[in-house]
Amino acid sequence: MALLEARDIVAGYGETQILHGVSLVVNEGEIVTIIGPNGCGKSTFMKAVVGLVRVRTGSVTFRGTDITDYPPERVVRTGLCYVPQSANVFPSLSIRENLEMGAFIRGDDARARIDEMFGLFPDLARRPTARAGSLSGGQRQMLALARALMLDPVLLLLDEPSAGLSPAIMGMVFERIREINATGVALLLVEQQAREALQVSDRGYVLSGGENRLEDGGPALLDNPEVARLYLGG
Amino acid sequence: MAGREVTQGWIPAFAGMTRRFGKGLPKGDGVGRGLTAWRAAAERLRGAWSPGYSVAAAVAVLLILGFLPFVKMGLVVNGFVLGAIIATGAIGLTLIYGNLNFANIAHGDYMAMGAYVAFFVVTDLLSAVGIQGQGFGPFTFGYPLLIALPLAAAVVALGAVVLDVAVYRRLRNRKVNAVVMAMASLGLAIAVRGLIQIIWTGEKLQFPRESRQVYHLPMDARIPPDSIFIAGLAVVLVVGVYLLLTRTKIGKAMRATADNPDLARVTGIPTERVIWATWAIGGGLAAIAGILLAVFQAQLLPSMGWEFLIPLFAAVILGGIGNPYGALVGALVIGVSMEVSTQWITPSYKHAVAFIIMIVLLLARPRGLLGRSS
Structure with missing residues (x-):
């Protein structure tokens, strides 16, 4: 059964409509990537799923529950965590405090989970009291991932996890994404780095002008001449 | 936290300077090594800088002011007491600004309401x-005021939350901009003051009091025991707010929400709560600040809070809007400046001093002395 099913999502900001009916499915344990040109609505789609942008028509179903009109703080309780593209850590809080906030809705003591995160991201464990605002781009991205993982999500939504990172750090981020997936977490990515993202993906969607354009397996999309011409730079 | 920003002005600049100067020098050269060591020391200092140091530095600088031959120590001491009252109000104001992103113009009138509620508790209820009673120990006021303090704080805290639900939340849900929010708070400011005048008239009132001897300090400074009470309570409250913000889950969530409300929501933080x-803490602190101001001035007037807005905002802006440690430093600077100015100008103009500092700062450094770099 599909883990996340978005059907004919129409959404936008104010007068402007960005999404004109986008549908997408993520199955359990999958990595799915959305690619497409700038302004095609990739990020808006994610915000609509997590409740930051209101869905005008269409529906979002997660683990069999209709979460279409849930506010963000309720969506996160269903096991779906989201990492925005930029400003995805709390800059004036320390690394440890960021992780504590990630566990805000956990009833138990989060310390054990924080230690697990420090194991997964040893870079963060070195200076747990450092302010997140003082971290490098790569470290911030790791912290944002760790923060989202604090709740043991079933599905993780990552908006451009490689944005603004050097190729080496980017490779590391995709490495982590694969590791996270190996623990059974499904991932939905939005990526500009289409080639790198599709290589780790089970399936991919191409959006264009706020509508579905193509849908295929990750490697198959990479081989698609139209995708190659439009989004992979020839 | 925010105190580290204060170093970003000069220590990195210095580190950059040493790097530039150190560049042309051969490695291992004595001067080069010295510069490297200095740079490392600067880095360490930067890493270890905490908000407490900013506060300590401000206190030290302001105290040194009192030792200057042309400044009366007594006025500096008085300034610290006034600064403590400003800080109690300004910390709440800056927290509200940080979390709700608008200037709560009603904050001064929340202060006045706190003082009047305490007056009601002391003179009617108790x-x-x-x-x-009056003249409790060395203080002019009676012990009933100590009972009235937490009660008035609780009443104003509750009132602030109720007004949020009744007014501000509706506007927030409509996603109005900060100007509309501030105008709404101006309306509430007038309404709260009107309510005070209806209930307690516009007459000057006083907590029941009995004259007390002042304490004599070195350097010809005198301090009334009431002022020691005011400063002591303010210090306890400031430390309390600091512990709340850094040690408790709700306090950390307040800082997180101030940083980025959308991220707070997707993280699962119940931002409405x-x-x-924030309102409860800001309102409670405002009430206590109002009571302390009424004790300090030995009178209650409906306009006391409204007139106190300028020192409050000057302190908030001086410290960098939304930064509670900055507000504390700003409050001490404004309080001492206002009191020391009375050595040369008429005391009734001392609010103008706060106003001038605020204007100059807005023009020269709108981020505030301890402002966030973003």
Whole structure:
């Protein structure tokens, strides 16, 4: 059964409509990537799923529950965590405090989970009291991932996890994404780095002008001449 | 936290300078090594800088001011007491600004309301059950005021939350901009002051008091025992707010929400509850600040809070809007400046001093002395 099913999502900001009916499915344990040109609505789609942008028509179903009109703080309780593209850590809080906030809705003591995160991201464990605002781009991205993982999500939504990172750090981020997936977490990515993202993906969607354009397996999309011409730079 | 920003002005600049100067020098050269060591020391200092140091530095600088031959120590001491009252109000104001992103113009009138509620508790409620008194120990006021303090704080805290639900939340849900929010708070400011005048008239009132001897300090400074009480309580409250913000889950959630409300929501932080907590803390602190101001000035007037807005905002802006440690430093600077100015100008103009500092700062450094770099 599909883990996340978005059907004919129409959404936008104010007068402007960005999404004109986008549908997408993520199955359990999958990595799915959305690619497409700038302004095609990739990020808006994610915000609509997590409740930051209101869905005008269409529906979002997660683990069999209709979460279409849930506010963000309720969506996160269903096991779906989201990492925005930029400003995805709390800059004036320390690394440890960021992780504590990630566990805000956990009833138990989060310390054990924080230690697990420090194991997964040893870079963060070195200076747990450092302010997140003082971290490098790569470290911030790791912290944002760790923060989202604090709740043991079933599905993780990552908006451009490689944005603004050097190729080496980017490779590391995709490495982590694969590791996270190996623990059974499904991932939905939005990526500009289409080639790198599709290589780790089970399936991919191409959006264009706020509508579905193509849908295929990750490697198959990479081989698609139209995708190659439009989004992979020839 | 925010105190580290204060170093970003000069220590990195210095580190950059040493790097530039150190560049042309051969490695291992004595001067080069010295510069490297200095740079490392600067880095360490930067890493270890905490908000407490900013506060300590401000206190030290302001105290040194008192030792200058042309400044009366007594006025500096008085300034610290006034600064403590400003800080109690300004910390709440800056927390509300940080979390709700608008200037709460009603904050001064929340202060006045706190003082009047305390007056009601002391003169009506407690005396009706036979609890009354004045001249408690070395202080002019009676012990009933100590009972009234937490009660008034609780009443104003609750009132602030109720007004949020009744007014501000509706506007927030409509996503109005900060100007509309500030105008709404101006309306509430006038309404709250009007309510005070209806209930307690516009006459000057006083907490029941009895004259007390002032304490004599070195350098010809005198301090009334009441001022020691005011400063002591303010210090306890400031430390309390610091512990709340850094040690408790709700306090950290308040800082997180101030940083990025959308991220707070997708992280699962119930931001509406965080906003209520902010109002409750800001309102409670405002009430206590109002009571302390009424004790300091030995009178209650409906306009006391409204007139106190300028020092409050000057302190908030001086410290960098939304930064509670900055507000504390700003409050001490403004308080001492206002009091020391009375050595040369008429005391009734001392609010103008706060105003001038605020204007100059807005023009020269709108981020505030300890402002966030973003």
